[in-house]
Amino acid sequence: MTLHPHWYLPTSGDGRDIVGWVHSRTVVDDPREAGRPPSIDYLRTVALAAEDLRFESVLTPVGTWCEDPWVMTAALSQATRRLAFIVALRPDAASPTLVAQMAATFQRMSAGRLHLNVVVGSDEEEQHRFGDWVTHDGRYERAGEFMRVLRGAWEGGAGVTLDGTHYRVAGATVAEPPRPRPLLFQGGASDAALTTAAQHADVFLCWGEPPAAVAERIARVRELAASRPIEFGIRLHVIARPSAEEAWAEATRLLESVDPHAIEVAQEKFRRSTSVGQARMSALHGGRTDSLLVSPNLWAGFGLVRRHAGTALVGSYDEVADRLAEYHDLGITHAILSGQPHLEEAYQVGEGVLPQLRKRGLLPTY
Numbered sequence: 001m002t003l004h005p006h007w008y009l010p011t012s013g014d015g016r017d018i019v020g021w022v023h024s025r026t027v028v029d030d031p032r033e034a035g036r037p038p039s040i041d042y043l044r045t046v047a048l049a050a051e052d053l054r055f056e057s058v059l060t061p062v063g064t065w066c067e068d069p070w071v072m073t074a075a076l077s078q079a080t081r082r083l084a085f086i087v088a089l090r091p092d093a094a095s096p097t098l099v100a101q102m103a104a105t106f107q108r109m110s111a112g113r114l115h116l117n118v119v120v121g122s123d124e125e126e127q128h129r130f131g132d133w134v135t136h137d138g139r140y141e142r143a144g145e146f147m148r149v150l151r152g153a154w155e156g157g158a159g160v161t162l163d164g165t166h167y168r169v170a171g172a173t174v175a176e177p178p179r180p181r182p183l184l185f186q187g188g189a190s191d192a193a194l195t196t197a198a199q200h201a202d203v204f205l206c207w208g209e210p211p212a213a214v215a216e217r218i219a220r221v222r223e224l225a226a227s228r229p230i231e232f233g234i235r236l237h238v239i240a241r242p243s244a245e246e247a248w249a250e251a252t253r254l255l256e257s258v259d260p261h262a263i264e265v266a267q268e269k270f271r272r273s274t275s276v277g278q279a280r281m282s283a284l285h286g287g288r289t290d291s292l293l294v295s296p297n298l299w300a301g302f303g304l305v306r307r308h309a310g311t312a313l314v315g316s317y318d319e320v321a322d323r324l325a326e327y328h329d330l331g332i333t334h335a336i337l338s339g340q341p342h343l344e345e346a347y348q349v350g351e352g353v354l355p356q357l358r359k360r361g362l363l364p365t366y
Helices: 040-052 069-077 096-110 124-129 136-154 191-200 211-225 244-256 260-271 276-283 317-330 342-359
Strands: 004-008 057-060 084-089 114-118 160-163 168-172 184-187 203-207 231-241 293-295 312-316 332-338
Touching: 004 342, 040 057, 040 069, 040 342, 057 069, 069 084, 069 096, 084 096, 096 114, 096 136, 096 168, 114 136, 136 160, 136 168, 136 184, 136 191, 184 191, 191 203, 191 211, 203 211, 203 276, 203 332, 211 231, 211 317, 231 244, 231 317, 231 342, 244 312, 260 276, 312 317, 317 332, 317 342, 332 342
Parallel strands: 004 057, 004 332, 057 084, 084 114, 114 184, 184 203, 203 231, 231 312, 231 332
Antiparallel strands: 160 168
């Protein structure tokens, strides 16, 4: 099966260090003066580069420090022709019927270039900031109901009626069903996350753990999904260069730019998180800088100060392609990649790694 390559849209800003602008609230100093603000002009440049390099889509994050993903991607959809957008959304932030309508409009406006990433929530402070006080497992129960209403509304006609724990709707529908129907991505590492994804998602997203851990997660979701079809994706940073020496030199430079006190601040914040996935990311390195190689070419340096996806594939173009091929062999069919800065690293991956994957028959040759 084909591997679908995706890139990342840095709507919190960009930079040449691990933190950049996007997670500035987890460190001591605010790096915005040295970073690249998320202007429409810069994000358009990143999106056009991703399109030219033949990434299929870009993931757009959601959260306090991000530009609104719907507004930003709607604007960028008019500046691009082929590139699709994986728009992250929070089930606590809007009714599923409204999101169904928004998605249907986006599909018509963009000629079918929308997918959705259902972000259930992992940071209690973030949830409370948006007025959401639902417990961890309750959030996944709500996400399941949310996706049920979305799918039912997209069928059109009389729509869907649900008298659930979190949503009560009658005849939820849209004027014209979206064509094609957006894929629903969802991640998470807890039992509640796996169960919800197995029942409702089209693509289950893993963070970049060692292959054995990813294989275990895939097997568990497949078991829970039974005969229901579901695909699998992985979210990874990438440091790819013509030679392994150049790639590791860049990883060393990134690590040396991190303030040790910033690591302490970030790790303490991560310890307060209720996210099982965040705990697994943090456990890969334990806050130590001397044990960051957690699997061949898999480096956990990003996770010292960045929440969520905390690992990067580091190596030559061939080596990074080798590792992506290994994940593909486990069942991964979507790779959502990123790098600092996102413009320059898109070219490193797009011109160096993607051609290697095409040679191996993992990507279309067109």
